[in-house]
Amino acid sequence: MPRWEPGARERLVLAAVDLFTEQGYDDTTVAQIAERAGVTRSTFFRHFSDKREVLVAGQESLSRLLAEGITEAPSDATPLEAVGAGLARASGAMGPHNRELGPRLQAAVAASAELQERDALKSVGMAAAMTEALVGRGVPETAAHLAAEMGVLAFKRGYARWSEGERSDDDTLAPHAADALAELVEASALLR
CATH class of the missing domain: 1.10.357.10 (Tetracycline Repressor, domain 2)
Incomplete structure:
Protein backbone atom coordinates (compact mmCIF):
# COMPACT_ATOMS: atom_id res chain seq x y z
CA MET A 1 0.00 0.00 0.00
CA PRO A 2 1.57 3.34 -1.04
CA ARG A 3 2.51 5.88 1.59
CA TRP A 4 1.17 9.43 1.59
CA GLU A 5 -1.51 8.81 -1.02
CA PRO A 6 -3.41 11.98 -1.86
CA GLY A 7 -6.71 12.31 -0.09
CA ALA A 8 -5.75 10.07 2.84
CA ARG A 9 -7.33 12.42 5.39
CA GLU A 10 -10.65 12.52 3.51
CA ARG A 11 -10.61 8.75 3.03
CA LEU A 12 -10.00 8.27 6.76
CA VAL A 13 -12.96 10.49 7.63
CA LEU A 14 -15.25 8.65 5.22
CA ALA A 15 -14.07 5.25 6.43
CA ALA A 16 -14.56 6.21 10.07
CA VAL A 17 -18.06 7.60 9.52
CA ASP A 18 -19.06 4.52 7.53
CA LEU A 19 -17.73 2.17 10.21
CA PHE A 20 -19.26 4.17 13.06
CA THR A 21 -22.61 3.97 11.29
CA GLU A 22 -22.31 0.27 10.39
CA GLN A 23 -21.00 -1.16 13.64
CA GLY A 24 -21.06 1.66 16.19
CA TYR A 25 -18.39 3.96 17.51
CA ASP A 26 -17.35 1.76 20.44
CA ASP A 27 -16.89 -1.32 18.24
CA THR A 28 -14.78 0.48 15.64
CA THR A 29 -10.99 0.44 15.97
CA VAL A 30 -8.32 2.67 14.48
CA ALA A 31 -6.95 -0.38 12.66
CA GLN A 32 -10.33 -0.96 10.99
CA ILE A 33 -10.58 2.68 9.97
CA ALA A 34 -7.07 2.64 8.48
CA GLU A 35 -7.73 -0.62 6.65
CA ARG A 36 -11.03 0.64 5.19
CA ALA A 37 -9.29 3.85 4.04
CA GLY A 38 -6.42 1.89 2.48
CA VAL A 39 -3.72 3.40 4.69
CA THR A 40 -1.55 2.23 7.57
CA ARG A 41 -2.19 2.86 11.27
CA SER A 42 0.80 5.21 11.31
CA THR A 43 -0.80 7.24 8.51
CA PHE A 44 -3.96 7.46 10.60
CA PHE A 45 -1.95 8.84 13.51
CA ARG A 46 -0.21 11.38 11.26
CA HIS A 47 -3.64 12.90 10.67
CA PHE A 48 -5.53 12.24 13.93
CA SER A 49 -4.58 11.64 17.56
CA ASP A 50 -7.46 9.19 18.10
CA LYS A 51 -10.71 8.05 16.50
CA ARG A 52 -12.73 10.81 18.20
CA GLU A 53 -10.67 13.42 16.39
CA VAL A 54 -11.84 12.12 13.01
CA LEU A 55 -15.26 13.65 13.55
CA VAL A 56 -13.94 17.12 14.25
CA ALA A 57 -11.69 17.11 11.21
Whole structure:
Protein backbone atom coordinates (compact mmCIF):
# COMPACT_ATOMS: atom_id res chain seq x y z
CA MET A 1 0.00 0.00 0.00
CA PRO A 2 1.57 3.34 -1.04
CA ARG A 3 2.51 5.88 1.59
CA TRP A 4 1.17 9.43 1.59
CA GLU A 5 -1.51 8.81 -1.02
CA PRO A 6 -3.41 11.98 -1.86
CA GLY A 7 -6.71 12.31 -0.09
CA ALA A 8 -5.75 10.07 2.84
CA ARG A 9 -7.33 12.42 5.39
CA GLU A 10 -10.65 12.52 3.51
CA ARG A 11 -10.61 8.75 3.03
CA LEU A 12 -10.00 8.27 6.76
CA VAL A 13 -12.96 10.49 7.63
CA LEU A 14 -15.25 8.65 5.22
CA ALA A 15 -14.07 5.25 6.43
CA ALA A 16 -14.56 6.21 10.07
CA VAL A 17 -18.06 7.60 9.52
CA ASP A 18 -19.06 4.52 7.53
CA LEU A 19 -17.73 2.17 10.21
CA PHE A 20 -19.26 4.17 13.06
CA THR A 21 -22.61 3.97 11.29
CA GLU A 22 -22.31 0.27 10.39
CA GLN A 23 -21.00 -1.16 13.64
CA GLY A 24 -21.06 1.66 16.19
CA TYR A 25 -18.39 3.96 17.51
CA ASP A 26 -17.35 1.76 20.44
CA ASP A 27 -16.89 -1.32 18.24
CA THR A 28 -14.78 0.48 15.64
CA THR A 29 -10.99 0.44 15.97
CA VAL A 30 -8.32 2.67 14.48
CA ALA A 31 -6.95 -0.38 12.66
CA GLN A 32 -10.33 -0.96 10.99
CA ILE A 33 -10.58 2.68 9.97
CA ALA A 34 -7.07 2.64 8.48
CA GLU A 35 -7.73 -0.62 6.65
CA ARG A 36 -11.03 0.64 5.19
CA ALA A 37 -9.29 3.85 4.04
CA GLY A 38 -6.42 1.89 2.48
CA VAL A 39 -3.72 3.40 4.69
CA THR A 40 -1.55 2.23 7.57
CA ARG A 41 -2.19 2.86 11.27
CA SER A 42 0.80 5.21 11.31
CA THR A 43 -0.80 7.24 8.51
CA PHE A 44 -3.96 7.46 10.60
CA PHE A 45 -1.95 8.84 13.51
CA ARG A 46 -0.21 11.38 11.26
CA HIS A 47 -3.64 12.90 10.67
CA PHE A 48 -5.53 12.24 13.93
CA SER A 49 -4.58 11.64 17.56
CA ASP A 50 -7.46 9.19 18.10
CA LYS A 51 -10.71 8.05 16.50
CA ARG A 52 -12.73 10.81 18.20
CA GLU A 53 -10.67 13.42 16.39
CA VAL A 54 -11.84 12.12 13.01
CA LEU A 55 -15.26 13.65 13.55
CA VAL A 56 -13.94 17.12 14.25
CA ALA A 57 -11.69 17.11 11.21
CA GLY A 58 -11.78 20.57 9.75
CA GLN A 59 -13.03 22.27 12.91
CA GLU A 60 -10.03 24.59 13.13
CA SER A 61 -10.41 25.57 9.48
CA LEU A 62 -14.14 26.14 9.90
CA SER A 63 -13.63 28.32 12.98
CA ARG A 64 -10.88 30.26 11.20
CA LEU A 65 -13.07 30.88 8.14
CA LEU A 66 -15.99 32.04 10.30
CA ALA A 67 -13.69 34.46 12.16
CA GLU A 68 -12.07 35.74 8.94
CA GLY A 69 -15.46 36.45 7.39
CA ILE A 70 -16.50 38.40 10.49
CA THR A 71 -13.23 40.33 10.60
CA GLU A 72 -13.42 41.22 6.91
CA ALA A 73 -17.09 42.31 6.99
CA PRO A 74 -17.66 45.99 6.17
CA SER A 75 -16.87 48.28 9.12
CA ASP A 76 -20.47 49.48 9.33
CA ALA A 77 -21.90 45.93 9.50
CA THR A 78 -24.02 45.10 12.52
CA PRO A 79 -22.85 42.16 14.64
CA LEU A 80 -25.36 39.84 12.95
CA GLU A 81 -24.41 41.11 9.49
CA ALA A 82 -20.80 40.34 10.37
CA VAL A 83 -21.84 36.85 11.50
CA GLY A 84 -23.63 36.49 8.16
CA ALA A 85 -20.37 37.38 6.41
CA GLY A 86 -18.62 34.72 8.48
CA LEU A 87 -21.24 32.14 7.55
CA ALA A 88 -20.88 33.05 3.87
CA ARG A 89 -17.08 32.70 4.07
CA ALA A 90 -17.23 29.30 5.79
CA SER A 91 -20.03 28.07 3.54
CA GLY A 92 -17.93 28.79 0.49
CA ALA A 93 -15.43 26.18 1.64
CA MET A 94 -18.06 23.44 1.84
CA GLY A 95 -18.34 21.23 -1.20
CA PRO A 96 -20.11 18.06 -2.32
CA HIS A 97 -17.92 15.92 -0.04
CA ASN A 98 -19.21 17.83 3.01
CA ARG A 99 -22.77 17.58 1.80
CA GLU A 100 -22.67 13.83 1.27
CA LEU A 101 -21.02 13.28 4.63
CA GLY A 102 -23.61 15.24 6.63
CA PRO A 103 -26.41 12.71 7.13
CA ARG A 104 -23.97 9.85 7.81
CA LEU A 105 -22.06 11.96 10.29
CA GLN A 106 -25.24 12.96 12.09
CA ALA A 107 -26.28 9.31 12.37
CA ALA A 108 -22.91 8.35 13.84
CA VAL A 109 -23.02 11.22 16.36
CA ALA A 110 -26.61 10.44 17.36
CA ALA A 111 -25.64 6.85 18.20
CA SER A 112 -22.79 7.72 20.61
CA ALA A 113 -22.78 9.81 23.78
CA GLU A 114 -19.03 10.31 23.43
CA LEU A 115 -19.43 11.67 19.92
CA GLN A 116 -22.30 13.91 21.03
CA GLU A 117 -19.95 15.40 23.62
CA ARG A 118 -17.28 15.92 20.97
CA ASP A 119 -19.81 17.55 18.67
CA ALA A 120 -20.84 19.93 21.45
CA LEU A 121 -17.19 20.92 21.94
CA LYS A 122 -16.99 21.67 18.21
CA SER A 123 -19.89 24.11 18.61
CA VAL A 124 -18.16 25.75 21.56
CA GLY A 125 -15.03 26.24 19.47
CA MET A 126 -16.98 27.80 16.60
CA ALA A 127 -18.78 30.17 19.00
CA ALA A 128 -15.51 31.15 20.68
CA ALA A 129 -13.87 32.00 17.35
CA MET A 130 -16.82 34.12 16.25
CA THR A 131 -17.09 35.83 19.65
CA GLU A 132 -13.40 36.74 19.57
CA ALA A 133 -13.72 38.14 16.03
CA LEU A 134 -16.77 40.20 17.01
CA VAL A 135 -15.09 41.56 20.14
CA GLY A 136 -12.15 42.47 17.89
CA ARG A 137 -14.60 44.59 15.87
CA GLY A 138 -15.60 46.45 19.05
CA VAL A 139 -18.82 44.55 19.79
CA PRO A 140 -19.46 44.31 23.56
CA GLU A 141 -18.70 40.81 24.84
CA THR A 142 -22.26 39.82 25.79
CA ALA A 143 -23.65 40.92 22.44
CA ALA A 144 -20.73 39.25 20.65
CA HIS A 145 -21.36 35.98 22.46
CA LEU A 146 -25.09 36.07 21.67
CA ALA A 147 -24.47 36.84 17.99
CA ALA A 148 -21.88 34.05 17.83
CA GLU A 149 -24.26 31.51 19.36
CA MET A 150 -26.89 32.52 16.80
CA GLY A 151 -24.25 32.02 14.13
CA VAL A 152 -23.49 28.50 15.36
CA LEU A 153 -27.18 27.62 15.40
CA ALA A 154 -27.67 29.11 11.93
CA PHE A 155 -24.71 27.14 10.59
CA LYS A 156 -26.02 23.89 12.04
CA ARG A 157 -29.58 24.45 10.82
CA GLY A 158 -28.40 25.54 7.38
CA TYR A 159 -26.00 22.60 7.09
CA ALA A 160 -28.73 20.13 8.08
CA ARG A 161 -31.10 21.51 5.44
CA TRP A 162 -28.40 21.55 2.80
CA SER A 163 -27.14 18.04 3.45
CA GLU A 164 -30.60 16.50 3.70
CA GLY A 165 -32.29 18.51 0.94
CA GLU A 166 -32.78 18.06 -2.77
CA ARG A 167 -29.59 17.84 -4.79
CA SER A 168 -28.75 20.20 -7.63
CA ASP A 169 -25.43 21.20 -9.13
CA ASP A 170 -25.73 24.86 -8.21
CA ASP A 171 -27.06 24.38 -4.67
CA THR A 172 -24.54 25.56 -2.10
CA LEU A 173 -24.58 25.83 1.68
CA ALA A 174 -24.45 29.65 1.73
CA PRO A 175 -28.14 30.41 1.06
CA HIS A 176 -29.24 27.77 3.57
CA ALA A 177 -27.05 29.28 6.29
CA ALA A 178 -28.20 32.81 5.42
CA ASP A 179 -31.87 31.75 5.51
CA ALA A 180 -31.36 30.04 8.87
CA LEU A 181 -29.74 33.18 10.31
CA ALA A 182 -32.60 35.35 9.01
CA GLU A 183 -35.13 32.99 10.60
CA LEU A 184 -33.30 33.17 13.93
CA VAL A 185 -33.18 36.97 13.80
CA GLU A 186 -36.91 37.03 13.08
CA ALA A 187 -37.62 34.55 15.88
CA SER A 188 -35.53 36.56 18.34
CA ALA A 189 -37.88 39.52 17.84
CA LEU A 190 -40.64 37.38 19.35
CA LEU A 191 -38.66 37.08 22.58
CA ARG A 192 -39.24 40.66 23.67
